[in-house]
Amino acid sequence: xxxxxxxxxxxxxxxxxxxxxxxxxxxxxxxxxxxxxxxxxxxxxxxxxxxxxxxxxxxxxxxxxxxxxxxxxxxxxxxxxxxxxxxxxxxxxxxxxxxxxxxxxxxxxxxxx
Amino acid sequence: xxxxxxxxxxxxxxxxxxxxxxxxxxxxxxxxxxxxxxxxxxxxxxxxxxxxxxxxxxxxxxxxxxxxxxxxxxxxxxxxxxxxxxxxxxxxxxxxxxxxxxxxxxxxxxxxxxxxxxxxxxxxxxxxxxxxxxxxxxxxxxxxxxxxxxxxxxxxxxxxxxxxxxxxxxxxxxxxxxxxxxxxxxxxxxxxxxxxxxxxxxxxxxxxxx
Numbered sequence: 015x016x017x018x019x020x021x022x023x024x025x026x027x028x029x030x031x032x033x034x035x036x037x038x039x040x041x042x043x044x045x046x047x048x049x050x051x052x053x054x055x056x057x058x059x060x061x062x063x064x065x066x067x068x069x070x071x072x073x074x075x076x077x078x079x080x081x082x083x084x085x086x087x088x089x090x091x092x093x094x095x096x097x098x099x100x101x102x103x104x105x106x107x108x109x110x111x112x113x114x115x116x117x118x119x120x121x122x123x124x125x126x127x
Numbered sequence: 128x129x130x131x132x133x134x135x136x137x138x139x140x141x142x143x144x145x146x147x148x149x150x151x152x153x154x155x156x157x158x159x160x161x162x163x164x165x166x167x168x169x170x171x172x173x174x175x176x177x178x179x180x181x182x183x184x185x186x187x188x189x190x191x192x193x194x195x196x197x198x199x200x201x202x203x204x205x206x207x208x209x210x211x212x213x214x215x216x217x218x219x220x221x222x223x224x225x226x227x228x229x230x231x232x233x234x235x236x237x238x239x240x241x242x243x244x245x246x247x248x249x250x251x252x253x254x255x256x257x258x259x260x261x262x263x264x265x266x267x268x269x270x271x272x273x274x275x276x277x278x279x280x281x282x283x284x285x286x287x288x289x290x291x292x293x294x295x296x297x298x299x300x301x302x303x304x305x306x307x308x309x310x311x312x313x314x315x316x317x318x319x320x321x322x323x324x325x326x327x328x329x330x331x332x333x334x335x336x337x
Contacts, residue, residue, distance in 0.1 A: 015142075015149065017204070023200050024197070024201060027196055029160050030160070030193075033163050033170070034173070034189070037173075042170060043170050043174060044172060044174070044175045047180040048174075048181035057277060071191070074222070079197065085202075086201050090213065092198075093219070094216070094218030094219060099218060099225070102222065109229070110236065
C-alpha cells in the first residue's frame with residue numbers, strides 16, 4: 015500500500031506539472047510581459063535581470079532534477095553546492111534590485127513630470 | 128485498582144482505514160486534475176501579478192516547488208521499501224528559502240508602487256506652458272506624458288488644422304502671424320496628441336487666441 019501511495023503521489027505531481035507546462039506553452043496561463051519590467055510611469059521595458067533569473071532558475075532546477083534521478087537509489091535527497099546557492103542568491107538579488115530601482119527609485123527625467 | 132488496558136484495533140480495521148483514506152486522497156487528486164483539464168479550475172492567472180503582467184518571482188517559486196517535490200517523492204518511491212529520507216539537506220532548505228523570500232520581497236516591491244497593483248489602461252496626458260496667446264504672439268510648448276505604453280512618441284495635430292497656427296513634431300505651437308491687412312484670428316484651437324503606438328490613445332488641450 016505504501017508503494018501505491020508514493021507512486022500515486024508522484025504520478026499526481028507529474029500530471030499537475032504536465033497540465034501547467036501545457037498551459038504555459040499553449041497560452042492558457044498568462045505569460046504576458048514575463049521578461050518585462052514596469053517603470054514608475056507604468057511603461058513596460060525589456061528587463062535583462064529577469065532573463066538572467068530565468069536562465070539561472072532553469073539551470074539550477076534542471077541540474078537538480080537530473081541529480082535526483084541519477085541518485086534516486088541512494089535514499090537521500092541530493093544536496094546543492096554552496097557555490098550554486100551563492101550564484102542563485104546573487105541572481106535573485108539582481109532581479110529584486112532591478113525591480114525595486116525601476117518601480118520605486120528611478121527618477122523621471124526633468125520636464126517629463 | 129486496575130488500569131485500563133490499551134485497546135489495539137484489529138488489523139483489518141487499520142488496513143480498511145488506510146484504504147479508505149487512500150481512496151479519498153486518490154479521488155481528490157483525480158478531481159483536481161479533472162477540473163484543471165476541463166478548465167473549471169482556472170490556471171490562467173497562476174503566475175500573474177494584480178496588474179495583469181506575468182511574474183518572474185511566482186514563476187521561479189512554481190518551478191522550484193515542483194522540482195523539489197518531484198525529487199523528494201522520486202527518492203521515496205525508489206527506496207526498497209519506500210522510505211522518507213533521513214534528513215532534508217541544508218542546501219535544499221536554503222534554496223527554498225531564497226526562492227520564497229525572493230517571492231515575498233518581490234510582492235513587497237510590487238505593492239509599494241501604484242503601477243504594480245492596478246491594471247491602469249494606457250493614457251496620454253498633455254501638459255502645456257500656457258493656454259492663451261495672440262496672433263503673432265508667443266509660442267506655447269506642449270509636452271505629452273505617455274503612460275503604460277512601450278513607445279513614448281506622439282503625433283501632434285491641431286483642430287482646425289489651418290489658419291489657426293501650427294504645431295511641430297516636438298509639440299511647439301506657433302500662433303498665426305498678425306497681419307495688418309487681415310482681421311486678427313481669435314477663438315479656440317484644440318491641440319491633440321495621439322500615441323504612435325496605439326492611435327486610440329490620445330489627449331487634447333485647448334488654446335484660446337485672444
